[in-house]
Amino acid sequence: MKELQERIIRDGKVLSASVLKVDAFLNHQVDPQLTMNIGKRFAELFADEKVTKVVTIEASGIHFALATSFALGVPFIYAKKKKAVTLTEEVYSAPVHSFTRQETYQISVSKQYLQAEDRVLIVDDFLATGAALVGLTQIVKDAGAHLVGIGAVIEKSFQEGRGLLEKEGIRIESLARIESMSPEHIHFIEPAAT
Numbered sequence: 001m002k003e004l005q006e007r008i009i010r011d012g013k014v015l016s017a018s019v020l021k022v023d024a025f026l027n028h029q030v031d032p033q034l035t036m037n038i039g040k041r042f043a044e045l046f047a048d049e050k051v052t053k054v055v056t057i058e059a060s061g062i063h064f065a066l067a068t069s070f071a072l073g074v075p076f077i078y079a080k081k082k083k084a085v086t087l088t089e090e091v092y093s094a095p096v097h098s099f100t101r102q103e104t105y106q107i108s109v110s111k112q113y114l115q116a117e118d119r120v121l122i123v124d125d126f127l128a129t130g131a132a133l134v135g136l137t138q139i140v141k142d143a144g145a146h147l148v149g150i151g152a153v154i155e156k157s158f159q160e161g162r163g164l165l166e167k168e169g170i171r172i173e174s175l176a177r178i179e180s181m182s183p184e185h186i187h188f189i190e191p192a193a194t
């Protein structure tokens with residue numbers, strides 16, 4: 001997605017060999033127009049899949065799930081990272097290992113909102129190690145629902161996430177695929193036409 005790639009080049013900051021800071025427009029301050037366009041793009045890419053639910057994980061996936069589900073005309077669910085006191089009903093849960101924080105946490109989704117009949121599109125801000133996304137796919141599987149694919153806003157293709165998920169036969173659509181990056185240069189895999 002050209003608009004996104006240009007924005008990453010303009011306002012993204014490469015903090016280290018593996019960390020891209022996009023706080024200016026994507027996951028702290030948020031550009032609503034760009035966010036809505038990203039949602040439209042995911043909706044177009046998965047238009048033929050009869051998606052019934054969009055699923056993401058709190059916090060940075062939520063606005064992209066909103067934009068995508070709005071464009072598709074279906075609800076979205078965000079998996080919770082902490083078991084809330086109000087989340088008393090039965091839940092599907094999966095462990096996620098955070099490599100940045102070196103800890104494992106549980107993510108959960110109420111069984112009420114995810115059914116075997118559902119056709120699920122997972123979206124998230126980053127596809128990196130894939131840890132969070134693997135956890136989400138586990139939850140979709142446990143619900144017996146059909147996973148139509150994953151939409152990632154930014155993919156760091158030099159990390160293992162895509163390989164891990166493709167091995168499971170999952171369709172992945174990333175709107176900006178970073179092959180390599182340094183403070184001076186960000187190289188995308190395929191210059192997006194649209």
Ligand code: G4P
Pocket residue numbers: 018019020021022027057058059060061097098099100124125126127128129130131132133134156161
């Ligand atoms: P993932 O590939 O499934 O996203 O899992 P990973 O464990 O690799 O990523 C851990 C967290 O770090 C995720 O956020 C992910 O979005 C974020 N992340 C990974 N790489 C980058 C990066 O280069 N830049 C930025 N800004 N974030 C990155 P999270 O723990 O789910 O937290 P939240 O921000 O969504 O609340």
Ligand code: NA
Pocket residue numbers: 057058059060061124125126132
């Ligand atoms: Na995230």
Ligand code: NA
Pocket residue numbers: 027060125126
């Ligand atoms: Na994040």
